[in-house]
Amino acid sequence: MKDKEMKDLIKKARNFAKPFRVTDDNFRLKDIDPGDTLDLTSEDKPRAKEALAMGIDVLAELQDMLYAQDNWAVLLIFQAMDAAGKDGAIKHVMSGVNPQGCQVFSFKAPTSEDLDHDYLWRCMKCLPERGRIGIFNRSYYEETLVVRVHPEFLEKQKLPPELVTKDIWKERFQDIRRFERYLTRNGVAVRKFFLHVSNKEQKKRFLERIEEPEKNWKFSANDAKERGHWDDYMGAYEEMIQNTATKEAPWYVVPADNKWFTRVVVAAAVIEALDALDLRYPKVGKEKLKELAAAKQLLLGGKE
Numbered sequence: 220m221k222d223k224e225m226k227d228l229i230k231k232a233r234n235f236a237k238p239f240r241v242t243d244d245n246f247r248l249k250d251i252d253p254g255d256t257l258d259l260t261s262e263d264k265p266r267a268k269e270a271l272a273m274g275i276d277v278l279a280e281l282q283d284m285l286y287a288q289d290n291w292a293v294l295l296i297f298q299a300m301d302a303a304g305k306d307g308a309i310k311h312v313m314s315g316v317n318p319q320g321c322q323v324f325s326f327k328a329p330t331s332e333d334l335d336h337d338y339l340w341r342c343m344k345c346l347p348e349r350g351r352i353g354i355f356n357r358s359y360y361e362e363t364l365v366v367r368v369h370p371e372f373l374e375k376q377k378l379p380p381e382l383v384t385k386d387i388w389k390e391r392f393q394d395i396r397r398f399e400r401y402l403t404r405n406g407v408a409v410r411k412f413f414l415h416v417s418n419k420e421q422k423k424r425f426l427e428r429i430e431e432p433e434k435n436w437k438f439s440a441n442d443a444k445e446r447g448h449w450d451d452y453m454g455a456y457e458e459m460i461q462n463t464a465t466k467e468a469p470w471y472v473v474p475a476d477n478k479w480f481t482r483v484v485v486a487a488a489v490i491e492a493l494d495a496l497d498l499r500y501p502k503v504g505k506e507k508l509k510e511l512a513a514a515k516q517l518l519l520g521g522k523e
């Protein structure tokens with residue numbers, strides 16, 4: 220891709236992602252409409268798909284530089300209610316990147332070994348290496364979501380009782396903010412995504428999972444039961460975002476009722492994140508240039 224074309228696409232991506240980026244506590248969930256598609260209609264869907272394809276090409280180039288430069292790592296965290304499209308967004312947006320430079324980890328209910336440690340332990344083990352993009356499909360943020368909505372999960376964590384006070388959520392927000400600052404200061408850029416699906420759209424997607432045989436495997440009765448806690452979850456999400464959105468590690472609250480739109484926003488935000496790192500291919504020194512020239516001589520002078 221030509222330099223100028225790439226620069227234009229990066230600029231477009233930045234503008235596209237901007238309305239969904241949250242960097243401070245000035246945030247209300249009700250201001251984001253899960254059905255929002257900016258000024259695009261479903262007729263623009265083919266154009267959006269084209270934009271996504273171009274975005275994926277840009278992403279592949281940026282990732283190549285990230286890998287070559289080998290200084291920064293990028294951690295992308297995905298959180299959402301069930302059926303919001305996390306898996307599909309990850310699959311599509313990362314479809315063009317070199318698998319060697321990318322790692323995906325899914326965090327489910329903690330095992331007994333996990334519960335024997337502090338809650339960041341299992342996530343720390345999965346942090347991306349320099350030069351890599353790491354994806355967390357769910358994360359330590361569940362500690363302020365599902366664990367908050369279901370106090371019985373907190374009980375299972377075997378924490379010293381005197382540490383479990385009414386301040387525990389505030390303390391977790393503070394620890395997470397500091398942890399992410401620590402990561403940033405160590406060359407791990409953190410970006411967080413909340414795919415915001417509406418209650419109505421989730422119901423529709425669950426019904427599809429029941430009615431279409433090839434989607435049956437995705438359905439879990441427990442997911443449908445969790446809908447009973449919808450308002451608690453939305454409250455927990457809002458407070459979590461207000462308390463952990465920072466300039467260095469922003470949240471993107473992405474409308475998720477239209478999958479084609481969600482994917483373009485996520486791709487744009489990942490491009491924005493990589494672009495902010497000022498990536499470039501490493502320049503080789505004089506010694507290396509000499510070595511290259513000698514190797515060229517050898518190759519050209521050699522037998523066919």
Ligand code: ATP
Nearest residue numbers: 301302306326327328329356357361362365366372
């Ligand atoms: P899918 O899209 O395939 O359903 P998923 O991410 O929902 O993917 P599941 O196996 O269905 O995967 O669910 C994982 C479950 O683990 C979620 O309900 C989540 O809330 C729960 N979970 C994740 N982290 C924790 C945690 N720290 N404590 C308790 N439950 C957790």
Ligand code: MG
Nearest residue numbers: 301302439442
């Ligand atoms: Mg699930």
